Amino acid sequence: MIQISFPDGAVKEFESGITAIEIAKSISHGLAKKVLAAKVNGEVWESTRPITTDSTLQLLTWEDKEGENTFWHSSAHLLAEAIEAIYPGAKFGIGPAIEKGFYYDIDFGEHTLSENDFSKIEKKMKELAQQKNQFIRKEISKADAIKYFNEKGDEYKLELIEDLEDGNITFYEQGNFVDLCRGPHLANTGSIKAIKIMSLAGAFWRGDESRKQLTRVYGITFPKQTMLDEYLIMLEEAKKRDHRKLGAELDLFAFSDKVGAGLPLWLPKGTQLRNNLEKFLTDKQIEAGYTPVVTPHIGKKELYITSGHYEKYGEDSFQPIKTPREGEEFLLKPMNCPHHCEIYKIGPKSYKDLPLRLAEFGTVYRYEQSGELHGLSRVRGFTQDDAHIFCTPDQVKEEFNKVIDLVILVLEKLGFEEYSAQISLRDPDNKEKYIGSSENWDRAENAIKESAEEKGLKTVIELGEAAFYGPKLDFMVKDAIGRSWQLGTIQVDYSLPERFELEYIGADNEKHRPVMIHRAPFGSFERFISLLIENTAGNFPTWLAPTQVIILPIIDQFSEYAEKVKIELKNNDIRCKLDNRNEKIGRKIRDAEVGKIPYMVIIGEKEIENNTISVRKHGEGDLGELTLNHFIDTLFKEVN
Numbered sequence: 001m002i003q004i005s006f007p008d009g010a011v012k013e014f015e016s017g018i019t020a021i022e023i024a025k026s027i028s029h030g031l032a033k034k035v036l037a038a039k040v041n042g043e044v045w046e047s048t049r050p051i052t053t054d055s056t057l058q059l060l061t062w063e064d065k066e067g068e069n070t071f072w073h074s075s076a077h078l079l080a081e082a083i084e085a086i087y088p089g090a091k092f093g094i095g096p097a098i099e100k101g102f103y104y105d106i107d108f109g110e111h112t113l114s115e116n117d118f119s120k121i122e123k124k125m126k127e128l129a130q131q132k133n134q135f136i137r138k139e140i141s142k143a144d145a146i147k148y149f150n151e152k153g154d155e156y157k158l159e160l161i162e163d164l165e166d167g168n169i170t171f172y173e174q175g176n177f178v179d180l181c182r183g184p185h186l187a188n189t190g191s192i193k194a195i196k197i198m199s200l201a202g203a204f205w206r207g208d209e210s211r212k213q214l215t216r217v218y219g220i221t222f223p224k225q226t227m228l229d230e231y232l233i234m235l236e237e238a239k240k241r242d243h244r245k246l247g248a249e250l251d252l253f254a255f256s257d258k259v260g261a262g263l264p265l266w267l268p269k270g271t272q273l274r275n276n277l278e279k280f281l282t283d284k285q286i287e288a289g290y291t292p293v294v295t296p297h298i299g300k301k302e303l304y305i306t307s308g309h310y311e312k313y314g315e316d317s318f319q320p321i322k323t324p325r326e327g328e329e330f331l332l333k334p335m336n337c338p339h340h341c342e343i344y345k346i347g348p349k350s351y352k353d354l355p356l357r358l359a360e361f362g363t364v365y366r367y368e369q370s371g372e373l374h375g376l377s378r379v380r381g382f383t384q385d386d387a388h389i390f391c392t393p394d395q396v397k398e399e400f401n402k403v404i405d406l407v408i409l410v411l412e413k414l415g416f417e418e419y420s421a422q423i424s425l426r427d428p429d430n431k432e433k434y435i436g437s438s439e440n441w442d443r444a445e446n447a448i449k450e451s452a453e454e455k456g457l458k459t460v461i462e463l464g465e466a467a468f469y470g471p472k473l474d475f476m477v478k479d480a481i482g483r484s485w486q487l488g489t490i491q492v493d494y495s496l497p498e499r500f501e502l503e504y505i506g507a508d509n510e511k512h513r514p515v516m517i518h519r520a521p522f523g524s525f526e527r528f529i530s531l532l533i534e535n536t537a538g539n540f541p542t543w544l545a546p547t548q549v550i551i552l553p554i555i556d557q558f559s560e561y562a563e564k565v566k567i568e569l570k571n572n573d574i575r576c577k578l579d580n581r582n583e584k585i586g587r588k589i590r591d592a593e594v595g596k597i598p599y600m601v602i603i604g605e606k607e608i609e610n611n612t613i614s615v616r617k618h619g620e621g622d623l624g625e626l627t628l629n630h631f632i633d634t635l636f637k638e639v640n
């Protein structure tokens with residue numbers, strides 16, 4: 001008999017050689033149907049692989065990333081099987097699961113695959129899936145593995161085998177297809193119900209431009225047709241909401257080749273939006289006890305050698321700036337933390353000065369690979385809503401509570417209602433690889449877990465995911481079309497206080513090291529605004545909209561009255577514009593709708609006569625005739 005421990009702490013006895021799927025069946029058949037794979041002693045396995053030692057067991061379903069990955073990776077095998085059946089002689093590179101779906105890199109020889117072939121491949125995959133072919137795992141010697149692919153004539157697999165150690169090689173077989181693979185996979189192909197080939201791309205073998213270009217076939221699969229349908233609708237919607245497209249349409253930001261890739265130019269409307277966010281956060285941070293600071297965009301190379309950032313970013317990022325002075329070098333700052341550590345060091349600190357919360361909208365520069373650049377969400381220069389909290393070890397929990405409160409306030413104010421937290425802790429079997437005392441780590445890890453629990457956050461705990469210098473909490477948010485994003489990190493750091501030799505005098509009159517907490521609720525303005533655009537589809541809430549009201553006189557003669565309305569609105573701090581163009585009112589309304597301006601004020605003869613305005617709300621339609629004061633009151637209530 002062996003003992004199986006479950007995630008909830010329960011321990012049950014089973015016969016040695018039992019499989020995860022059999023264990024799931026012993027719990028309930030409903031559960032067994034959902035099981036895609038299993039995590040045995042921390043390693044993802046087939047649900048059909050026999051367990052022969054006392055083990056921890058987590059059953060993986062579609063709800064778990066690893067379950068999803070297993071499903072998609074198994075689908076890559078199914079794709080290859082279908083392709084081999086349709087295009088005999090095709091040779092296969094690698095076929096991993098990706099964030100959404102999977103791909104396989106394939107050498108089709110003489111044939112050039114096109115979109116017209118997709119439905120044929122999908123049909124074959126469905127046919128093969130319905131055969132419910134088992135994924136059969138076989139351990140194989142290196143010699144036999146080489147022999148097999150030599151006979152098959154697949155030089156790509158042969159090259160992959162070369163790098164593997166004998167005794168460590170497995171083949172997986174489903175139906176008529178055999179692949180070199182570590183696994184794991186689904187029990188059989190039967191659970192793959194909905195299949196879509198998405199796109200093609202060229203991919204150099206092993207990412208090496210001097211080698212052959214293979215065809216990368218992207219696909220996605222689901223256990224249910226409805227899930228695929230919903231996914232495709234979501235993709236359509238995502239295309240409409242793409243922040244790069246809306247950013248251009250709404251005149252928010254632009255890029256220029258001459259300025260440089262990945263270096264956004266904020267246009268007047270985008271700048272207004274960004275300033276509104278900045279003001280909102282500044283006010284909230286000051287209420288929460290933060291002290292704003294400003295530090296330069298550059299710092300001496302030695303600063304980043306001390307902080308360790310030179311080692312991390314130096315070689316692969318922007319290179320040092322030289323000065324007329326021999327040997328003097330500066331770096332564009334990749335992080336604000338070193339500057340803040342230097343601020344901490346100005347003047348002696350006592351425990352009474354702590355916590356010290358230094359906040360800065362600090363612009364940092366990192367040389368992302370050009371292939372990685374993406375609109376505002378991956379850039380080379382960006383402004384973090386950064387802050388560093390320096391505190392005593394026993395203040396960590398309270399500071400975490402406060403930061404969580406602030407992040408939740410920000411997320412909810414900006415319309416992100418669904419969020420959860422991911423907590424990254426030490427690897428319990430490898431505690432010595434982390435910097436800082438074990439006692440402080442225990443304290444901080446417990447503090448984070450307790451804070452998250454007290455705040456009622458839905459949390460996932462990731463063991464072994466902590467940085468070597470401290471545990472952290474990441475906020476995950478769901479956007480309006482169901483996509484998940486990582487935002488708002490709160491990171492404990494034991495390393496920088498050490499490197500910068502930060503100290504405070506404790507109540508015991510002795511010197512102590514403070515703990516440092518890095519936190520950024522938005523992450524960066526750039527990334528956050530990209531997300532905000534996609535979440536709202538460009539329909540920003542009125543308090544945030546660059547222009548809140550547009551005034552549309554029906555004809556030119558009404559401009560004087562319109563001008564008076566504008567002045568009155570401006571005097572009430574309402575961001576408004578007057579559309580004085582010599583255009584038909586229908587056209588002006590349409591343009592205002594396209595510009596997604598929350599309110600339109602329409603002025604015609606009747607309004608002038610009654611000393612009123614007519615108001616239309618974007619996306620909602622006519623609000624009717626109002627006095628200007630009534631409108632101002634309504635707006636005031638909405639934005640405050």
Ligand SMILES: [Zn+2]
Pocket residue numbers: 073074077172179180181182183184185
């Ligand atoms: Zn595989």
Ligand SMILES: [Zn+2]
Pocket residue numbers: 335336337386388518519
């Ligand atoms: Zn930092």
